[in-house]
Every structure is written in C-alpha cells, then in structure tokens.
Amino acid sequence: MSVKGLGMTYRAPVREAGLRSALRSAVHRHYRHIEAVSELTFDLHAGEVVGFVGPNGAGKTTTMKILSGILHPTAGEARVLGQIPWRRKHDYLKQIALVRGSQPIGGPAELTVMDSLRYQQILYEIPKPDFRANLAELVELLDLDSLLDRQVRALSLGERMRAGLAITLVYRPKVLFLDEPTIGLDVTAAAALRRFIAGYAVQSGATVLLTSHYVTDVESLCERVILIEESRVRYDGSFASLDYFDREGNR
Numbered sequence: 001m002s003v004k005g006l007g008m009t010y011r012a013p014v015r016e017a018g019l020r021s022a023l024r025s026a027v028h029r030h031y032r033h034i035e036a037v038s039e040l041t042f043d044l045h046a047g048e049v050v051g052f053v054g055p056n057g058a059g060k061t062t063t064m065k066i067l068s069g070i071l072h073p074t075a076g077e078a079r080v081l082g083q084i085p086w087r088r089k090h091d092y093l094k095q096i097a098l099v100r101g102s103q104p105i106g107g108p109a110e111l112t113v114m115d116s117l118r119y120q121q122i123l124y125e126i127p128k129p130d131f132r133a134n135l136a137e138l139v140e141l142l143d144l145d146s147l148l149d150r151q152v153r154a155l156s157l158g159e160r161m162r163a164g165l166a167i168t169l170v171y172r173p174k175v176l177f178l179d180e181p182t183i184g185l186d187v188t189a190a191a192a193l194r195r196f197i198a199g200y201a202v203q204s205g206a207t208v209l210l211t212s213h214y215v216t217d218v219e220s221l222c223e224r225v226i227l228i229e230e231s232r233v234r235y236d237g238s239f240a241s242l243d244y245f246d247r248e249g250n251r
Ligand SMILES: Nc1ncnc2c1ncn2[C@@H]1O[C@H](COP(=O)(O)OP(=O)(O)OP(=O)(O)O)[C@@H](O)[C@H]1O
Pocket: 010, 011, 012, 034, 035, 036, 054, 055, 056, 057, 058, 059, 060, 061, 062, 063
C-alpha cells in the first residue's frame, strides 16, 4: 500500500441558529472548508500490522474511508493492492474491508448473524467449501456458536463486534482497516479481540491498519505506528520510540 501526498478537504455548509438564518441560508449558502487530511505520505508492506493513532479529529477515519474507497480525496495518490481505492473496482472491494468499532455491522439489523454471513457469501461470491471452512474457523475463534441464529439488532456491543468481524473476515480480505475495534468493550472482551486480531493477522498474512485510542491495543498489536496530528503525519516509526501515549494518555 502506498499513499502519497493524500489530502481531503470537506466542504461543510455553515448555518447560524434561528429561523431567519435558516431562510437566509436556503438562498445564500455559505461553506466552510475543513482540511481533514493533508499531505499524507506512507507505505505499508504486505502483512504489516500498523497502528494509526492521533487525537480526536486528526483525520484517521477520513484516511481509512479514502483507502477503503468510500471517499474520494481532494489531493494526492494512493495505491492499495495495485489499485486506486476510490475507483471502487469490484475486484478491489472484494479484497479489502473496513470495520468500525462504533458500527461493526452494516446492513439490515433484522437479519440473523447467519443470514448476514450467507448474504456475504453471495455478495462476495465465496465458493461453498471456502465459505464453510472460513465460517467454521471464525465461529471457533470468535466464539460465535450461540450468536448465529440471533438477530443483529438484539446483540450487545461486544457480540456485535465479534459478529461484525466474522461477517467481514469470512471473505478473507487481504487488507483490513480496523477503526477503533475495541471501543466500548470491557477489559476481557477487548483482550479477547486483540488476541483474535493478532492471530488472524499472522495466520492470514493480511495487511492491517488499525486506529485506537487505547495504548494496549497499539502496543500489543503494532510494532510500527503512524501518528497523525492536525491532519498531518507527525511520526512514523516503532512503537517503542513513540512518546504520544505518554504525553497524551490513553485517548
Ligand atoms: N463529513 C464531514 N463533513 C465535514 N467535516 C468532516 C466530515 N467528517 C469529518 N470531518 C472533519 O474532519 C476532521 C477529521 O475527522 P476524522 O473523523 O477523520 O478524525 P479522526 O482522527 O478519525 O477522529 P476521532 O479520533 O475523533 O475518530 C475533523 O475536523 C472532522 O470534524
């Protein structure tokens, strides 16, 4: 994966409070430009697990959305698996995944976990034997047996995260963007998830870019860390030499 001079400026409408301002802004719209990501440059090698850290609003989620093809950047270049992410080629989307801890499962919440998994099988054209093998492995690693016939809407946050990972990983993405995977989880669930991610990365050889505000996640999973502050890369190196968490605490 290579990212060169990546930039993203959002154009957000500005509106003051009150009815008069609302009417005025319907006629004359004013916009504010927000530089979310600026001149971002880094390379990731295949199979690396890299931490992507920084304070709230630094631009981490925006970067992940660009690299997973959800957003079109306003500047710069990126190649992931030899492709330009925002072209959203079917072949590209089949090989990558973005999992957000705040929203681990997309799609209708009325479906059961098993239905959602089957839906992925169809969507990602996973051959039956592969689907069966991948599923069996994920069910065991994520302790999913009792969740398969449950509706997504009725799952707790921790259960939703486990199910969300299975739904994503069942198609074996080669590149995984994990955005705050342990957010809101209790200590035991977070530790189990970290063990799973570490094991999955080694066994699948997937490249993982992971954001987290928790030092334990980054320390236990990532030798290398990229620190982004105010939309720019401030540090790219070993976790051992990073002083961000000492300075900022577990944010
Ligand atoms: N859709 C949007 N429209 C306008 N501004 C946005 C939009 N999404 C994000 N931003 C702004 O872009 C900046 C970067 O946001 P982003 O979500 O990428 O940060 P982050 O590093 O992931 O933060 P956090 O740690 O809080 O999740 C912030 O100033 C945010 O307010």
